[in-house]
Amino acid sequence: MNVKSIARKAILPSIAFALALFVGGLVIGLTDSRVLSKISSPISFIKIFASTVGNAYLALFQGAIFDPNLAEGHSFLTGFYPLSQTVVNAAPLMLCGLSVAIAFKAGLFNIGAQGQFILGAIGASYVGFHFKLPIVVHILIAIFAAIVLSALWGGFVGLLKAKTGAHEVIVTIMLNYIAANFLLWLLGTSAFLRPGRLDPLAPPIAESARLLRLFGQNYSVNVGIFISVFVAFLFWLLINRSTWGFKTRAVGANSSAAKTAGISVQKITVGTMLIAGGLSGLAGAIHVLGFQYELTADVAGSFGFDAITVALLGRGGPVGVVLASLLFAGLRVGGSTMQANVQVPVEIVLVIQALVVLFIAAPGLITRYLKIKNLESGQEMASKGWNG
Amino acid sequence: ATAAVKTKACLALDTGGVDDKSFNASSWAGAVKVKSSSISVEYLPAASSADFAGNIKKFVDNKCTIIIGVGFAISGAIIASAKANPTISYAVVDDGAYDCNADYSVCNPVANVKGLTFATQEAAFLAGYVAAGYSKTGIVATYGGAPYPTVTCFMSGYKQGVDYYNTVKKKSVKVLGWDGKNGEFIGDFQNTTKALATSKAFEQAGADVIMPVAGGLAAQTAQNSMTSKKSVTIWVDTDGYVSANQFKSVLLTSVMKGLGEAVGSVITDVSKGKFTNKSYVGTLANKGTKIATYHDLAKKVPSKIQNEVRAIAADIVAGKIKVSA
Amino acid sequence: MSLELQGITKRFGGLVANDAIDFAVADGEIHAILGENGAGKSTLMNIVYGLLQPDAGTISVDGKELTIHSPLDSLAAGIGMVHQHFMLIPVFTVAENIVLGHEKTGLFGKLDLATAREEILRISQEFNFDVNPDAIVEDLPVGIQQRVEIIRALIYDAKVLILDEPTAVLTPQETDELLNNLKKLRESGRAIVFISHKLREVKAIADKITIIRRGKVVGMASPSSEQSELASLMVGREVDLKVDKEPAKIGREVLKVSHLTIQDHTGRTLVNNISFHVNAGEVLAIAGVQGNGQSEVAEAMLGLRDHVAGSVLVDEQEIIGKKVVDCLELGIAYVPESRELDGLISTFSIAENLILDTHTSAPYAKFGRYFPDAVKKVALERVAEFDIRAQSVADSASSLSGGNKQKVVLARELSRPVKLVIISQPTRGLDVGSIEFVHERIVTERNDGKAVLLFSTELDEVYALADRIAIMFKGEIIAIAEPTISREELGLFMAGVSSQKGVSA
Amino acid sequence: MKNKQVVSALAKKRTRNLVIMAVLNVVSFILFAYLPGKSQNVTFNFVLGDEWVIIHSWIIGSKFGAYCFSGLAVVFLGVAFLRARQGKKLGASALAYALSIFIAFMCWAAAGAAISVTGLLQGGLFLAIPLVFGSLSGLICERSGVINIAIEGQLLAGAFAAGVVGSLTQNAWAGLLVAPLAGALISLLLATFAIKYAVDQVILGFVINVLVIGLTSFASQRVLTTDSATWNSSPIFSTIQIPVLSKIPLIGPIFFSQTIIVYMLYVIVAVIQLSLFKSKWGLRMRAVGELPVAAESVGIDVNKVRFRNVLIAGLVAGLGGAFFTVGSSGAFSRQMTAGMGFIALAALIFGKWTPLGAVAAALLFGFADQLRTVLSITGTPIPSEFMVMVPYIVTIIAVSGFVGKVRAPASDGIPYKRGGSH
Ligand SMILES: Nc1ncnc2c1ncn2[C@@H]1O[C@H](COP(=O)(O)OP(=O)(O)OP(=O)(O)O)[C@@H](O)[C@H]1O
Ligand SMILES: Nc1ncnc2c1ncn2[C@@H]1O[C@H](COP(=O)(O)OP(=O)(O)OP(=O)(O)O)[C@@H](O)[C@H]1O
């Protein structure tokens, strides 16, 4: 896939993102009491409106990429600390996004990344704190445990779908709740309690199981991001350069034709969900081994859910997912700074995410009102209805 | 006299946000109380535990003089940061903030971290006793949002209070929702419908006193008490008579947790240069935890009981009665 | 009442489906539109009926020009249509289908079906249709479903009645009945547009014949004109649908089906205990009105169906219970009934479609790796061999025309080493050019000593290709006959009348 | 040559279910009746308020009860077996079987405790209310051919609007009035993108949920919590005792001492059930959901019908949202619908896209949830985290074709383009 085609693919998302920011700005401005108080006098209204929204997005930027305040006194580079945070959060998001994307390739809508992430985090952290192993080996085993657990968790969905036709959307949603409660219960068991403590907080990951940090202890950026990008590359290989990928695409595009051609739809369904689960699980592992260092009740944050919007924004392709995950990670990280500095609730990030995806999914909307021709359609990804 | 040292107090909140009607809210309130010309306060919310380290780092970079982590979950991140920045003072709410070795055989306080914990079970014990004494049906109840120790210690103290009442009065008042290790939990702190259904279920099981330990969800129980008139509610964390005045007619009492005060005093200590890492435990003795007066329902609580409660409080302070978490 | 069309033009993207078509039908007249598949017949009628909007041209009824935006307008103008693809809701009862769009409601908006029931009974009396108003449509045989459509048109008393290829789904006998009924309707002074590409019928019933080809009117003809004449007008050149094939060189028994029974997931029996065999070097055609279990049998041959009992032996190998891929391995070529749904993946490139069921074997794959270049290379050869008309093998299959889609499927299936060729409705929706190609291809396979099992509802096709003909009715094979059997006899079998001579199974 | 008899999926499923039932029966004998040590009394109360006839509470020994009802279950199992032999549906016999097993289970689970049966049912209904509204919204959409994953969003929007307006006006009725409009607003989004721009409907629904959760949470933080007295303290509807009916034992307190919203629900369920199969509206709805092109061929504007029905569905769900605020708690809180929209969706599927089916499923889910509460407050050995999972597990079992292969409306989720080739 050459640069040009990527560029063309990027037009629609960019416009969509700009629009989303615009609408988000309206929401921010029109819910601000200071702004509303000026509603009577247009000029000052516009002024304060602009400044409010401007400051909000400035804070967002400072929290996500570069903050001059951090740079002053230190080297210029230290101002990029926020960016490092963005990258750290992008890694697991990327993997979850790929998990959702690969399911899409097989015509499955995997809403279960959240639960699969949790299972992965559980596996990785248990191995991470419970065993004493030499470095590297420890990491590998921890990651392995994570992938196995989460792959089974995801594969179960595929199995249900293949055997009973239970729709993956419902099942994965329910499994997310179940996983969350399972984690909560687990954190209360002696195996996961810190000796002499009762809080739902597992012992910290042993040094030997922590992922290598790239820029010293002050920056939590770790090899996780490289792993994620590499996996994105493997994703591309699997889909475009392997017979398994061929089968997957076939089942996703037209399962009955695939069946007639001797491709086992059931096998692909189960297999794809196994892989999807494993990917989310790997994300969980990278998060606890590379950044969180301990298993908590909300270890999964909202990675699993953001992943869906990431996959949609990334148009289900590895490159798209990589870029989209960086973008949304930035929004998340910047969002909390925004809330802190200008008291704009971080939830606006959800609104922006949703809007981006909406605008992308309906290219008709943009082409129609912005008179932009020959856009790549946003509908590479379609899920199957209840009967599909 | 030299100008007071400018103190910059920074709160790293737990998930749930500054408006969680619970520990985040009261910690922030406590900080705001002591805000002054020489003391500035600010906070950072966390969308998930992934934000903790970053938030603390921001504070360090912003030259905060005291960084307060709210909630046991943030403790690890606080300690890590504290060891890296020995010149800054730290505090953690709801955690002893001990630094342990790999296998937790040795745990030591950190030189610049103060742990703020609360023996709320002591006050809850009193509440349990009052509830038992108040109950006409001989059944009282409690439930939690999620089975965190900071939640269950309320429920546990409450149950012990009832049991104590039973032993001294040779009665058999039953506690629903907590059997000493297991109990009724909503599963989260959002599901108002479930909270309401649970409160109703308690009433139908005969309970006429309910103590919800579930942050904002407590309002559902009080709400239900108001409409059904079949039960009264025991508020927690703050004095509900003040913080949730619309329910005053059904609030038997409140199990208060002096979060705000504790946070406030740490900040003032720092501004006065009197900060120590000696961990603080809120007890009945130091009024770090207590039960509110009975306000409007005072006449419904037999004065006999009221006196006994005072006596028991004294015994707990004196250590004659042991209350476990 | 008379209908007149002037200069009707309709484009689908680049394709001109109707090109300035003029057409008129007067009351008390049956005017046939003759044209091969894809000529633009349905398009034209859908425009008249308001389902499609013309790009140009006018429609006038009784000399009054009217604009038809939706079927509402055409219905109001007294135009009724029996569609090529029935417009009936499968899960509705007959009565519900009839009232849909013209609902009468009673107290509290309660739906009133009573009057509809009476009407239905009245009309089915008149034409002895015997249609039960309360039957669920999907349970009815296609023949009856068509009657429901006719009844609907009559109830909203259509003065102009359009029938789009009404005989495609009928047995010869049913066809005769229909034609008689149409005559009745003509007597009653209605104008009738009769669409078909079957010369025999058109000659039998039409007062006038208009022939269209590639969306253009290429001429008018009288019913008295010769079939060959009509045919060449329709196709644009001399054609003879006779495929010349030398006598079969019968070889060993390749396929042996015994006591095959197939049920659907609700336990309804679709195919009931049938047995037959196919030898190398012969074509066994399974004829019958569509929906009598042929599709199910075909699918069972490839292990595509559950709930199958009995035995299907390919060279002594049982395939029931085998996976689809193993059946393909055994040397079965399978051309499904619907190329759009089961034969092709329309979003895949032509090249990829050419290797759908061989993508795991060399040179396309090795140790699970997949080599697009090899695929492309082979694709180019196939496209040449089967003369598939496409800009590039990288184009998506959806860009292909019907005939070329079919060629892609054939190219894929026949380029594998196979001993048994299973092929369903191979020329459905194709034009004569493609039909000839496909037929020749099938005969070649037969001559190469492969066993060919052909499923077809087109009697012409059956007669053209078959060495033996098995007729299915209601899930059973009621007779296996020689191709010498007469149309009438064959028709009776297709109608389920098995009490007669002929080599009963 | 072999010629095994075909077993249809139905027969397979029947035998499978029979086996499962038999196993369950054995389990109930062993676990509920045999294993428990000493037998304690179980008390079932049927009285809640001041019903006319006071049904006496029913007290039974836990072991004895468990034995009795496990035994009774065996009888019904036998009946079911015979019916299966004749290829009949298990139907009522299976139901009776399930009930007996359930009672046996209750005898075990509630040993030594008192269970208010009426309360249990009342609570079940209470938790089911939003589910019923939600699933009916889904029903109207999907019967019209538009998949509705956005139920959660519709409920949440309704709850928010009702809460805020009710609070600003200090009038619950005002809240109740705007809630449906809010739901319809979300539907407008769904309809526009699904019908006009033919966006994949499952994805669309999901994204709409994210949007609504984002907007309401944002607003509740930025506006509601700043001055909750003005913005977020709505009066709530008090329960209305239907004069005579509410005094009927058992039934009365459950169904006839409820808030106005619930009474509206009864009406809506009845109306939808009747009109879906017996009215012009319903006929056309099903037509465009099954084979739109056929509907168009008789002059029905398919997309107009779909658009309108999606909006109507929004009204229904929005009204259901009002239950969360003006109907029960009075104040809006972030994500207070807590995933009920998705369970409602499951109820719709479990109920095979029929109104009564969906309602029954919703009631079942509500009941399961309330049973969880009732048991865990009377104290069960099962950890609470697992008890919380019950409704989710039930949902998974439900959609796993346990009720037989369910078929959605044929064109559900497929956008309709005029004049498109078929
Ligand atoms: N909706 C559509 N979009 C694009 N092309 C179409 C559409 N409908 C029909 N066509 C094309 O227009 C041409 C005429 O189609 P039409 O169905 O009218 O032919 P026909 O004469 O009815 O053929 P048949 O005998 O198979 O019914 C064909 O090439 C067909 O593929
Ligand atoms: N339903 C459709 N949608 C879009 N395009 C279509 C459709 N049907 C046909 N076309 C386009 O119209 C053109 C003619 O299609 P059609 O099937 O009529 O070919 P044809 O005239 O039947 O030739 P052939 O002999 O190959 O069938 C094709 O290029 C195809 O791309």
Ligand SMILES: [Mg+2]
């Ligand atoms: Mg046609």
Ligand SMILES: [Mg+2]
């Ligand atoms: Mg064609």
